[in-house]
Amino acid sequence: MKDNKNISNPEIVLQIMDLHKSFGDNHVLNGFNMKLYKGENLVIMGKSGSGKSVMIKCLVGLMQADSGLISVMGKDITTLTQEALDILRADIGFLFQGSALYDSMTVRENLEFPLRRHSKKKHKDSNTEALVLEALTNVGLAHAIDLMPSELSGGMKRRVALARTLILQPKIILYDEPTSGLDPITAKEIIILMQDVQKKYNTSSLIITHDVDCARVISDRMLLLIDGIDYAVGTYTALSTSEDPKIKAFFKH
């Protein structure tokens, strides 16, 4: 069990209250609640189709919730203008499940892309080249700067995507299944990288994963999303020793 010193910090950077989202008759989220504290790693687990990705997309405004409050660093994103939302998004990094690298651009251009919109606000004194190199060095891929995404392996793509997420130095990082589709060794490397990033930039992280090992290593707290609600919240140890059959099902190997 890892040291949970960050949880003692009471500042909430991200909060969801009573979130509802339906697709026709399919009620995906039925009053979901969660809080993410500053510097914390919160892992969300749930079955496939339980609404984890829908929830995380509502969080960044990619999807409109039916009702509920979504507060990011004290701002209710459901009431923000597009301009204000775009500015706020600079503080939220999003690592997509499939990396989502722009495949018509080189690695360098992929990393430069977010800077086009936010560089003046966030990096007044830095030049783009230095920022790109620093971000790539952080993930150990400085040598791949001029490669195309099609020339990268799955693990390298995930690292480049993480570098692209880091380039704006976000305060919150959302990881959508960061280790899915990777072999165990590469998955472990990505987990170590996530820990390094958290230490270096003191980010708060929301991690959606099916990977119990990943959850065990990286989580300060865990939340189980079952039947569209926050069914259980607690540390890995507390949840993995629970007698509740619905919770136990997640930790069976």
Place this chain on the structure above:
Amino acid sequence: MSGNSKIKNRLHVFLIELGDLSFFTSRFFKEVFKHPFEFKELFRQCYNMGNRSLLLVGITCFIIGLVLDLQTRPTLMEFGAVSWMPSMVSISIVREIGPIITALVCAGRIGSGIGAELGSMRVTEQIDAMEVSGTNPFKYLVVTRVLAVTLMLPLLVIIGDAISLFGSFLVENLKGNVSFTLYFNQVFDSIEFGDIIPATIKSFFFGLAIGIVGCYKGYYCTKGTEGVGKAANSAVVVSSLLLFIIDFIAVFVTDIFYDL
């Protein structure tokens, strides 16, 4: 489901699609005048669409010019009117065949390309990634592509017309010993601004239709790789159909002006 309700259902889907397409088009016109302007991406798209379609348009139009001349020649010879060949070919190419053939080739080449590219970006979450990074993907991806195809199509039509006429000249030269100067003197004597201007204006609308439909189908693509294929396919089908509708309206409007 009864036949009646099937028709109702299809009509309902068609009207919703039409509404969405209209909304998409109005969004394009709103965004096109807003900052920031993506000039670099616009030039890149112009180069991609213009330069890379040139060979296909050139070959197609060259063959059309050859075939048109070869097919029409015997009939005109029968009436002893073979000297009218340059006039007939030039007017039919400039007014109608050049723009519509070039537009159809571009609907296949560019429309399907846009549909497949944006569709694949949608299903692999690249468009979502752009949005999350605070960039307006509609502005970056859609506005630049629609503008590029709208600007490039009239240029391709002009080049295609010239190549078609050259194809026709080759047949005339080989079969009728007509010189380059004589052929093109007759061509330019026959063509008026009243032929060129409406054809150029409708080419802009052809480009706009190809761009809007291709982007719309790709941008709202769903259902994974199957959806990407459908987006590319329906981009070609719908834009080709739209081209003929626009062509009919353009000819109809031009005809009214000729009558005035």
